[in-house]
Amino acid sequence: MEFPRVPPRFPLPPTELGGRPRRYIATPTDRTTQIQQQPSKHSRQPTAHSHTTSDQLQRAAAAMAVSAARVAVATAASLAAHWLVRSFLQSQHPALGLLLPAAVFLGIAVLSGKSGADNAPPGPAAVPVFGNWLQVGNDLNHRFLARLSTNYGPVFRLRLGVRNLVVVSDPRLATEVLHTQGVEFGSRPRNVVFDIFTANGADMVFTEYGDHWRRMRRVMTLPFFTARVVQQYRDMWEAEMDAVVADIAADRAVAQTAGFVVRRRLQLMLYNIMYRMMFDAGFDSVDDPMFVEATKFNSERSRLAQSFEYNYGDFIPILRPFLRGYLDRCRDLQTRRLAFFNNNYVDKRRKVMDTPGEDKNKLRCAIDHILQAEKNGEITPENVIYIVENINVAAIETTLWSIEWALAEVVNHPAVQRKVRDEIRDVIGDDEPITESNIHKLAYLQAVIKETLRLHSPIPLLVPHMNLEEAKLGGYTIPKGSKVVVNAWWLANNPELWEKPEEFRPERFLGEEKAVDATVGGKVDFRFLPFGVGRRSCPGIILALPILALIVGKLVRSFEMVPPPGVEKLDVSEKGGQFSLHIAKHSVIAFHPASA
Numbered sequence: 331m332e333f334p335r336v337p338p339r340f341p342l343p344p345t346e347l348g349g350r351p352r353r354y355i356a357t358p359t360d361r362t363t364q365i366q367q368q369p370s371k372h373s374r375q376p377t378a379h380s381h382t383t384s385d386q387l388q389r390a391a392a393a394m395a396v397s398a399a400r401v402a403v404a405t406a407a408s409l410a411a412h413w414l415v416r417s418f419l420q421s422q423h424p425a426l427g428l429l430l431p432a433a434v435f436l437g438i439a440v441l442s443g444k445s446g447a448d449n450a451p452p453g454p455a456a457v458p459v460f461g462n463w464l465q466v467g468n469d470l471n472h473r474f475l476a477r478l479s480t481n482y483g484p485v486f487r488l489r490l491g492v493r494n495l496v497v498v499s500d501p502r503l504a505t506e507v508l509h510t511q512g513v514e515f516g517s518r519p520r521n522v523v524f525d526i527f528t529a530n531g532a533d534m535v536f537t538e539y540g541d542h543w544r545r546m547r548r549v550m551t552l553p554f555f556t557a558r559v560v561q562q563y564r565d566m567w568e569a570e571m572d573a574v575v576a577d578i579a580a581d582r583a584v585a586q587t588a589g590f591v592v593r594r595r596l597q598l599m600l601y602n603i604m605y606r607m608m609f610d611a612g613f614d615s616v617d618d619p620m621f622v623e624a625t626k627f628n629s630e631r632s633r634l635a636q637s638f639e640y641n642y643g644d645f646i647p648i649l650r651p652f653l654r655g656y657l658d659r660c661r662d663l664q665t666r667r668l669a670f671f672n673n674n675y676v677d678k679r680r681k682v683m684d685t686p687g688e689d690k691n692k693l694r695c696a697i698d699h700i701l702q703a704e705k706n707g708e709i710t711p712e713n714v715i716y717i718v719e720n721i722n723v724a725a726i727e728t729t730l731w732s733i734e735w736a737l738a739e740v741v742n743h744p745a746v747q748r749k750v751r752d753e754i755r756d757v758i759g760d761d762e763p764i765t766e767s768n769i770h771k772l773a774y775l776q777a778v779i780k781e782t783l784r785l786h787s788p789i790p791l792l793v794p795h796m797n798l799e800e801a802k803l804g805g806y807t808i809p810k811g812s813k814v815v816v817n818a819w820w821l822a823n824n825p826e827l828w829e830k831p832e833e834f835r836p837e838r839f840l841g842e843e844k845a846v847d848a849t850v851g852g853k854v855d856f857r858f859l860p861f862g863v864g865r866r867s868c869p870g871i872i873l874a875l876p877i878l879a880l881i882v883g884k885l886v887r888s889f890e891m892v893p894p895p896g897v898e899k900l901d902v903s904e905k906g907g908q909f910s911l912h913i914a915k916h917s918v919i920a921f922h923p924a925s926a
């Protein structure tokens with residue numbers, strides 16, 4: 331649905347439009363006062379004007395414009411409601427036919443310009459019951475929210491039924507949310523579907539900020555997120571990747587001529603990497619029944635959780651009974667999925683751990699450490715299974731999407747691909763393998779990975795944050811329990827902050843942006859946050875970055891990757907979900923031996 335154009339309440343001052351890219355680097359010593367001393371250019375201006383007649387005329391004209399905008403909103407809302415009612419009616423819930431129009435009528439009848447709490451961030455006028463939902467629709471993706479931010483400023487608010495969404499689109503305010511006020515905004519919002527998939531926050535990724543989260547993060551760090559873990563497993567990672575290269579090289583008929591969708595083979599590689607680290611278990615091939623089952627469970631979980639289909643019941647509690655079928659499907663899937671993890675993997679390691687006496691097999695893999703923490707009473711058996719759940723979604727999919735984007739871009743930019751290959755030849759030579767210990771020498775390859783994550787952030791709005799108590803942001807009051815999203819994609823793609831951001835140009839990270847690193851702490855440039863930053867940032871960065879560089883480096887060294895015959899460029903259209911972003915069409919790539 332097209333969003334009706336509402337005049338900006340806090341327009342950008344002319345000096346902020348265009349001009350040289352700005353950068354904002356913060357270190358952990360940065361304080362809130364920086365924000366206060368340099369208020370956002372869009373923040374509500376105090377009304378210091380004198381009360382002249384011309385001012386009054388201007389205000390009257392502005393009021394008329396706002397009224398006109400509201401009428402437009404109401405009209406759009408009615409049309410949207412009509413459409414919604416019809417689609418709901420055509421589905422399975424005739425009772426909605428009575429409820430929805432009544433609610434819409436009530437909402438539009440009492441339409442008011444007040445968008446909620448005093449001093450709330452700017453945003454479009456909301457109608458009761460629906461808020462802005464009928465205006466903005468379901469797909470609140472990073473591009474749409476970036477467009478809205480040019481109207482409403484770097485922090486704005488949307489009301490989505492009973493939910494309150496606050497969108498942050500500027501590096502200084504991102505610093506506030508993620509770093510300076512990282513505790514205040516360190517929780518995660520609830521939603522009816524994620525409540526099921528996380529057992530109301532028994533996990534780590536989606537749980538509230540507090541003791542439980544701290545314990546889970548501590549327990550997970552040692553077995554998953556340290557340099558020692560990288561050293562322990564890097565030979566295994568490299569072997570899994572070399573197997574991908576060998577399989578493609580052996581497949582002359584398909585891979586080297588017509589090309590094939592390499593995604594499934596890469597998915598097997600990532601499952602093997604993560605399941606070997608977690609359980610000391612792996613899969614034989616893409617046809618291994620256990621692999622087929624694991625990927626089915628996880629992709630169905632992603633589909634149900636990332637879908638927009640359930641928004642209506644999440645936003646509007648009176649409609650929740652109509653969501654029962656959907657929620658039952660989620661519950662059923664989750665029960666079967668967790669049983670799959672438990673029976674096939676966790677219980678096997680539990681038996682090893684429970685066997686009395688010393689055993690060299692104990693503490694072999696990550697789950698053993700997690701089970702040890704359970705034995706010590708730090709976490710419960712339910713927490714254990716949700717750690718497994720979290721790794722399945724947080725670790726595998728994000729990394730797979732990033733590899734897919736990187737390969738599509740190097741196929742579409744043959745000069746970049748050649749440069750990576752030349753760098754490997756010049757720096758590492760033809761005989762030495764590419765390993766975790768020598769990838770740091772490949773500066774251009776690292777730049778390719780950064781540029782991929784900049785242009786195609788797999789989690790463009792980060793995982794949503796939430797404030798448990800009422801908070802202040804950019805001079806506005808943020809009601810407690812708001813869902814706060816940082817539009818990290820826009821921070822990394824705003825033409826005011828980056829030179830030609832729409833171009834895939836890794837050279838920027840060796841040139842004008844060479845000081846910018848992909849990091850979650852230390853010297854952070856708040857324009858580039860593919861892994862977030864601060865307390866809730868991604869701890870998996872320590873694994874993800876070397877895995878990405880290794881697999882892309884190994885494939886580029888061995889193959890000249892090109893589009894399939896008859897195709898000039900790979901399609902890099904996006905497909906998003908509640909907060910995920912991946913390539914819409916999995917690429918078909920032809921792999922010609924690089925020396926040919």
Ligand code: HEM
Nearest residue numbers: 535724725728729732789792793861862866867868870874
């Ligand atoms: C390219 C790959 C990856 C990307 C782009 C990515 C990105 C992110 C982002 C944006 C967040 C949320 C940050 C925030 O809310 O402020 C996050 C959280 C998280 N990621 Fe990753 N991630 C990746 C790979 C991984 C891997 C490999 C693992 C585990 C092995 C992992 C585990 C986690 C966990 C556990 C959290 C939740 C942290 C918390 O809530 O405290 N991620 N990730």
